[in-house]
Amino acid sequence: MTQPNQKNSHSEIPIACVACHAREGGVCGTLSPSQLAQVVRKTARRRVQPQIEIIGQGDGIEHCAAIVRGVVKLSKMLADGRQQIVGLQFAPDFLGTPFLRECSLSAEAVTNVDLCVFPRALIERLAAEAPDLQRRLHVETLKKLCAARDWMLTLGRKTAKERVANFLYLVATRINFEDGPAREFDLPLSRADIADYLGLTIETVSRQITRLRKEGVIRVENRRRIIVPDIRRLMKNASIDS
Amino acid sequence: MTQPNQKNSHSEIPIACVACHAREGGVCGTLSPSQLAQVVRKTARRRVQPQIEIIGQGDGIEHCAAIVRGVVKLSKMLADGRQQIVGLQFAPDFLGTPFLRECSLSAEAVTNVDLCVFPRALIERLAAEAPDLQRRLHVETLKKLCAARDWMLTLGRKTAKERVANFLYLVATRINFEDGPAREFDLPLSRADIADYLGLTIETVSRQITRLRKEGVIRVENRRRIIVPDIRRLMKNASIDS
């Protein structure tokens, strides 16, 4: 990794950002070189291992972050321990909710994750000055809202088999930043996490993966690795329209 | 009520907006008098009856609206007819997703609804000029995202009884703009819609309402009217924390 704080001569794009996966497509993409420089000064790169909590449920969240690499799960828990994953975030998604304090959820790395962490206050100040940034953050939130609502349909109305197929489709689609659906990929989640994402038990998840395998919809190389010979067929099993 | 399109002398707040329920708390609240005047010129008041579709699934959405009065359901449907309500919007919520085109869902009035309808393009233009408006819209979207994720927990991990109690709590909380939870209220939805909101069948919804009634958690005056003697008890039955 390049060192975080270098810049080349004429206040160009900071070197730390030049090759950054999360810049194009990510929120940083809207910033001018001078704004980027400003951000970089207050920014910390952080590497997080799987199962490490990034933000706790109910934290007064003083930081935001861009995911540079890896997958983060967002989850909510009931007092008795029942848990629901309410979002999976892949690079180059933005983490954290500037402008809103009250929404309690916890964020945890599920793979090795690289983050660019910013103070919330800085983002809020920059957003007030830069309409493009504000708008970019807004659009990202709208996309998350759309994804959340799609998932509500999955949770409320789909069968166990459809949910599992839907999950596999989602991972295939999002695991590779900015390519089409992957034909072959590693699941970022354990069976337990998949269950928590789908509102099922691990046993049911396991049985449905077995079923999809026996029906030839997927191949299972090992616990984590999945091959999808025909993405349309997977979509049909997930009751995904288009 | 005052008449809709008059203005008083010095380009003050348009009369149509002065007493508007949706202005304070709503997105219009951030607009200056002159911006409001601009908006009012391009705005249509619209009254919509129950079961009338406001936006169709997959429409290229050219309009947005503020809910002035009433309740709107947002829903998604699968090819085979299974349906899930993914959001209930009460006055003074904002409808529509400026800045994002692709999210397909349908919006339908569930009560008599009064709307202020704006061209999407106007909102986008104003938002680019007025950071406060952009920010206000962003915050509203963040709140909807938070609500959607809360509901994912309900759909994924709660029992039928908890879901119904959760729904009753939600209505009690939101039916009266800006008061505390109502002790007594009319359900805006039919049993069929409640079922579609909760990912259940109408029979199960009915049985759970009966159960909550028999246990004394609620009283049922008639099909629509509910009385909640003890809101804390209802929350406990819904497994809502605080």
Added chain:
DNA sequence: CGAAGATTTGATAACAATCAAGGCTGGTGG
């Protein structure tokens, strides 16, 4: 009053959860 639609209630069936083993895999140490 009668009819249509909405809601409730009852009986049964299906799907997923739970309880309980058993098997695989990856890591560790002999």
Added chain:
DNA sequence: CCACCAGCCTTGATTGTTATCAAATCTTCG
């Protein structure tokens, strides 16, 4: 290198919750 252990995953048996099917009742409205 192999054996063993722990954790994760799969499979099997059974139970329980909710869906489905069916009918009765209640409401509303002409």
